[in-house]
Amino acid sequence: MKLTDVTKVYKIKGGGAVKALDGVNFELPERGMVFLLGKSGSGKTTLLNVMSGLDTIDGGEIEYKGRNLGNFTPAEMDSFRNTCCGFVFQDYNLIPELTVGENIALALQLQGDRDTNAKVEKALRDVELEGYKNRRIYELSGGQKQRIAIARALIKNPEIIFADEPTGALDSATGTTILDLLKEISAEKLVVVVTHDRESAERYADRIIELADGRVICDTLTEHNTEQIKATTIEWKKPKMPLKAAIKIGCSNFKHHPVRLAWTILLAVIAFTFLGVSLTLSQYDRVRTFADVIHSSGAQTALIYKELSYYDENVINQSLDQFLGMGSKVKKYVHLTGEDLKLISSHKAGVSLLEYNTGRSQITSFQDSIVASSEDRESAQQQTDKHIAISAFGFMVLTEADCAGLGYTVTGRLPENSSEIAISECLVNTFMIAGIEEDGEVYSISSAEDIIGHKLPINKIISDNSWSGDTDDKTITGVVYTGCTREEAINHDSKPSFHDKLYISSDYFDGYTRIVSTLPEEYGDIYDLAEFVLNYADGDYSYKFSIEEIGRLYSASDMALMLKNLCLYLSAIFFVFATLLIINLVSVSVRRQMKEIGILKSLGADFKNLCKIYGGSILILGSIISVITLIATTVGVHYVNVYFNSAAGVVNIIKYSAVACISLVAIILAVSVMASIVPLIKLKKRSPSSIISQGQLR
Numbered sequence: 001m002k003l004t005d006v007t008k009v010y011k012i013k014g015g016g017a018v019k020a021l022d023g024v025n026f027e028l029p030e031r032g033m034v035f036l037l038g039k040s041g042s043g044k045t046t047l048l049n050v051m052s053g054l055d056t057i058d059g060g061e062i063e064y065k066g067r068n069l070g071n072f073t074p075a076e077m078d079s080f081r082n083t084c085c086g087f088v089f090q091d092y093n094l095i096p097e098l099t100v101g102e103n104i105a106l107a108l109q110l111q112g113d114r115d116t117n118a119k120v121e122k123a124l125r126d127v128e129l130e131g132y133k134n135r136r137i138y139e140l141s142g143g144q145k146q147r148i149a150i151a152r153a154l155i156k157n158p159e160i161i162f163a164d165e166p167t168g169a170l171d172s173a174t175g176t177t178i179l180d181l182l183k184e185i186s187a188e189k190l191v192v193v194v195t196h197d198r199e200s201a202e203r204y205a206d207r208i209i210e211l212a213d214g215r216v217i218c219d220t221l222t223e224h225n226t227e228q229i230k231a232t233t234i235e236w237k238k239p240k241m242p243l244k245a246a247i248k249i250g251c252s253n254f255k256h257h258p259v260r261l262a263w264t265i266l267l268a269v270i271a272f273t274f275l276g277v278s279l280t281l282s283q284y285d286r287v288r289t290f291a292d293v294i295h296s297s298g299a300q301t302a303l304i305y306k307e308l309s310y311y312d313e314n315v316i317n318q319s320l321d322q323f324l325g326m327g328s329k330v331k332k333y334v335h336l337t338g339e340d341l342k343l344i345s346s347h348k349a350g351v352s353l354l355e356y357n358t359g360r361s362q363i364t365s366f367q368d369s370i371v372a373s374s375e376d377r378e379s380a381q382q383q384t385d386k387h388i389a390i391s392a393f394g395f396m397v398l399t400e401a402d403c404a405g406l407g408y409t410v411t412g413r414l415p416e417n418s419s420e421i422a423i424s425e426c427l428v429n430t431f432m433i434a435g436i437e438e439d440g441e442v443y444s445i446s447s448a449e450d451i452i453g454h455k456l457p458i459n460k461i462i463s464d465n466s467w468s469g470d471t472d473d474k475t476i477t478g479v480v481y482t483g484c485t486r487e488e489a490i491n492h493d494s495k496p497s498f499h500d501k502l503y504i505s506s507d508y509f510d511g512y513t514r515i516v517s518t519l520p521e522e523y524g525d526i527y528d529l530a531e532f533v534l535n536y537a538d539g540d541y542s543y544k545f546s547i548e549e550i551g552r553l554y555s556a557s558d559m560a561l562m563l564k565n566l567c568l569y570l571s572a573i574f575f576v577f578a579t580l581l582i583i584n585l586v587s588v589s590v591r592r593q594m595k596e597i598g599i600l601k602s603l604g605a606d607f608k609n610l611c612k613i614y615g616g617s618i619l620i621l622g623s624i625i626s627v628i629t630l631i632a633t634t635v636g637v638h639y640v641n642v643y644f645n646s647a648a649g650v651v652n653i654i655k656y657s658a659v660a661c662i663s664l665v666a667i668i669l670a671v672s673v674m675a676s677i678v679p680l681i682k683l684k685k686r687s688p689s690s691i692i693s694q695g696q697l698r
């Protein structure tokens with residue numbers, strides 16, 4: 001190793017600089033024991049660090065085997081330390097998380113050597129500590145620790161051993177045994193020892209280089225130590241971090257920060273549980289749920305209607321609903337047109353009946369014309385055992401085919417155009433009590449045939465919910481027998497007999513409020529129809545089903561969407577905190593283990609190896625978080641289902657899907673690993689010596 005005009009300047013915070021090395025020149029042989037002697041602060045440690053690649057120089061050149069250390073890439077520098085250098089430090093720099101044997105083995109394992117057992121035994125024998133393999137570091141005396149450090153330096157069979165005040169922390173007797181050991185080693189290797197103890201230097205040295213203020217003031221270069229290291233190629237070894245040691249070092253942090261760890265896990269679990277429920281909810285298949293419900297209800301018919309939703313500026317701004325995806329749109333029924341009917345029937349739905357729905361109370365003039373008061377109605381009901389009706393509830397298109405299908409019979413005939421109308425048996429019963437008023441005169445009615453040809457006064461409709469004062473007289477063409485029971489008539493129960501309608505021909509209105517559609521029988525066809533109806537969108541228009549069994553499902557699926565978004569936003573908030581906590585946990589661990597990181601770097605570990613330590617332990621943490629989260633999410637999903645069950649009467653509206661599960665675990669692990677790398681990036685560029693010295697301050 002040849003040093004030419006080597007300088008090193010430390011910049012001091014707040015300006016100023018210290019010239020720690022000031023033009024150092026010398027050349028070292030292939031073996032022997034060389035002492036760097038000098039007072040404290042003379043630059044010995046700095047010199048050792050730059051020679052061993054623990055630190056960089058600011059001027060001059062260090063040449064090793066014909067190569068300039070200044071030209072090494074950071075990766076080559078890691079390899080250089082890993083392959084060529086062994087270190088012995090004043091305060092041993094063993095890794096407390098590992099046993100004696102593991103500490104020694106790590107140096108070998110970093111070179112990719114898996115089979116370390118015999119070599120560790122031998123190294124322990126060499127330093128006369130046989131049988132100490134499974135001891136903990138804190139169980140050793142200072143001299144024993146230093147011997148373990150020497151064993152660790154030797155086991156890689158490096159070309160040079162660098163020892164910085166190796167006896168500084170030891171009593172003189174123990175120090176002597178250490179120097180004896182190093183002297184023995186120097187028969188085959190170059191051993192560079194830093195000391196301020198002139199006496200021992202003179203006793204052991206083959207050569208003494210004395211420093212003062214960063215300069216060589218004396219060099220006892222003798223004949224026998226001028227033999228130079230030959231320029232041979234260096235065989236680089238890529239550092240590899242053994243997993244077991246990585247996890248042991250990484251996980252040791254957890255027990256040092258239990259509260260922080262608990263918070264990290266708690267917040268991460270909360271964040272990921274919200275995310276998990278949200279992911280699961282995003283898997284909610286609205287169409288399938290509707291199809292399942294329709295199928296299991298056994299319903300034969302469904303009402304299908306059309307809805308218009310639009311923003312109304314007069315409606316108060318429901319911004320929270322909008323934020324959660326519920327929308328603040330106003331919804332209103334619109335009429336189905338012939339085009340709509342064609343579309344719906346093309347999806348295996350039988351379009352059977354068309355309704356034009358109106359509110360009962362709005363047909364008052366019609367009611368007045370029949371029975372004046374509720375007392376009249378009561379007495380009328382008592383006069384006959386037949387069922388009567390005093391008003392009609394909307395209009396329905398009825399064809400002969402419909403009648404045949406529904407089993408209705410007709411006296412007279414069905415209406416053929418918009419000036420004609422047919423009425424139900426119930427209404428005729430009423431007219432048979434009260435008579436029918438036409439042009440100011442009351443005609444008595446004694447049979448269904450009697451009413452045919454009379455005019456029925458019907459309020460003119462302006463729009464859905466408003467009626468003009470005028471009436472529109474329609475000619476009665478027939479009476480429809482729907483087979484309704486007395487109870488149905490009294491309770492105004494419209495289904496299934498549709499006895500309370502006025503029957504019209506299809507050209508009576510331009511469009512219809514809703515259709516009564518027969519449902520397909522096959523599940524696949526039901527699904528197809530449900531898919532069409534639920535997904536139909538033409539601008540702001542959409543179709544809706546209306547059957548009792550799925551009435552509450554609409555709000556349930558709105559709720560699913562809202563919950564999904566709510567969970568997503570909540571998870572985002574907790575996610576930020578959880579990520580910050582993971583980063584913080586790793587940062588604190590990295591700071592606590594700063595010295596160990598420096599040691600590992602001095603042993604040749606690279607950035608990837610360090611990531612393995614913290615990534616590995618965080619991956620374990622991530623797995624713990626994953627397991628708890630999956631349990632919590634399962635519980636969460638269960639309660640969402642319980643809620644839906646009570647709100648919509650639907651069982652298992654959302655299913656816990658494998659996709660949601662796997663994505664969740666993948667996200668947790670990815671976030672954990674990313675968060676663990678962040679604190680390490682700061683250390684990537686720093687020299688091992690500065691990391692170790694920062695770590696020593698702690």
Ligand code: ADP
Pocket residue numbers: 010011012018019020038039040041042043044045046047690693
């Ligand atoms: P020695 O090992 O001989 O006691 P050092 O090599 O540690 O001396 O230090 C040489 C000089 O460089 C000293 O003046 C010391 O204060 C300074 N020095 C050492 N390390 C640093 C550092 N990281 N930052 C600033 N100055 C430093």
Ligand code: MG
Pocket residue numbers: 044045046
């Ligand atoms: Mg020093």
